[in-house]
Amino acid sequence: MFEPTSRYQGLPTATWTSPEGRIVTYVRRRFLPQPDELALVGEQVVRPGDRLDRIAARQYGDPEQAWRIADANRAMWPADVVEVPGRRLRITLPFGLPGPSGGAGPQ
Secondary structure, three states: OOOOOOOOOOEEEEEEEOOOEEEEEEEEEOOOOOOHHOOOOEEEEEEOOHHHHHHHHHHHOHHHHHHHHHHOOOOOOHHHOOOOOOOOEEOOOOOOOOOOOOOOOOO
16 A cells, blocks of 8 residues: 555554444554664764755755654754754654664764
8 A cells, every 4th residue: 555665664553433334544643663773874064054855865865754753853844953053963763673783873
């Protein structure tokens, strides 16, 4: 249903039946991982005029991976992550993937 690189890949689905009997399938809620549970692979300093999708393109080769940077930096509003030039952003692997040292994140 979702691309392998989607933040929704692998989430369970559920169904809801409307009062009229229509069945609606939906993806269950995605809970954000704790940033310290994500394997750190680097940092990126925000430059003036940076956008999260551009940083994701530089770091991951895919602007649609901006959600990974938002997750790693506790961003409720992704635009807030790049608001202040000079901020150091965590660049991580998706939840569950071990880091370069073999661990799931910083110990």
